[in-house]
Amino acid sequence: MTLVLRADSIGKAFGGRSVLTAATLRAYAGQIAFLVGRNGCGKSTLLNIAVGALEAGDGIVTFKGRAYLRPTWHTLARQGLYYLPDRDLLSPSRTVRQHLSAVARQFGSGGADAAAQVCDVAPFLDRRCGDLSTGERRRVEVATAVARKPECLLADEPLRHIDPRDRTLIAKVLQYMASRGCAVVVTGQDVEDLFDLADSVVWCTDGTTYELGSPGTAASNWRFAATYLGAARAARLAAGFVPAAGERGTFRE
Template sequence: MSLRVEGLRAGYNGVPVLHGVDLEVGEGEVVALLGRNGAGKTTLIKAIMGLVPVYGGRVVYGNRELNRLPPYQRAQAGLGFVPDDRRIFPELTVRENLMVAHRPGFWTLERVLGLLPQLAPILHRRGGLLSGGEQQMLTIARTLLTNPKLLLLDEPTEGLAPLVVEEIARLVLELKATGMPILLAEQNLRFTSRVADRAYVLETGEVRLSGAMGDLLHREEVAALLSL
């Protein structure tokens, strides 16, 4: 199913951060949200998930409008959210972190460990003792175990070592190969150029540019908007 955002206005404490954003994520697509810090990428992801107030516009998944649904019902509808701050349970083991979110479906613990084999040897380790890269992998694995139909990734490579970023790229491409549509907010243009089909470039809460990833890479305006 496709995700559509139409004329979305959202923000905090009555002050809009997003000003009429339109976007779409089709079946099997990886779509990137690009922009500097403060451009509105995270606010947009959270608005889609129902975590910040929406002041206007619509979020439509398939044929269902989500605006009035709380976050847990959006998750039940098929949205999977991987937050930038990971939000693992530090006192629980890796296995417990994974199984607390599990819902029946295609993604089982065995399948997730096949996709992320580096988690298998540390299933007994407490979440608070993991490295940043391990925590990010755990967060993605936990979200997959909710058996989503579409993934929302918020800054998945932020603060991670280059080798871990490479692993995240592999993971995104493998998920894409399964047909999983993905919307990711990201500043790392090199990473997004490898994994994304299309991108929207945000500035001050508005879409300034959009198009195929390969086309955007050659536009001077993109480099200017991203301060590259």
């Protein structure tokens, strides 16, 4: 596995309140890592630091073998990183087509049309992003990432406030990107969906991170189960038993 992004020993405090003390994030080519943790534990902060949108108090970020004490988002973006923040990536006054074309032209990737098809945004290419629903906007944001063809994608809560159909679509697109060699890191609280999607789970808690291994292994970690998942959900996940919406439960393969 090729290590694309590594954020090591990251520390960050806000106004004297320490959020991260020694957190580590690794993204491997072709793999999807699920960064999980309770609200306010520092997941988004860690992503923001890894991408250079926020300055770390301590730590170092390495992207494609080059170390950065103070990485900047635009510098890493030029090297092949793409970041989907949890909100407001798109300009409300610009159309979907303008966003996709801008990415394709900027990097000569020429994948705007294909990205529109993959993410099912072709029907509203000429609508302004400000006029789209939350789910449509999220699909467009993911489409811009597909058009970029990045080497590493960090997606902060890509499935939040999204209906089940769009969640499935976005999950498939993220898997498609990983299958093309992209290193993907996702966060979120949609544990069942993201456990299905991920190759590995990283637990962010108490200012640090723990690499728990595969989703199955993570679900059987007693401390993770006790303090994050809850015993019932942990048992369901570990057994591959996940209740579908509106049902008592269905077995997955």
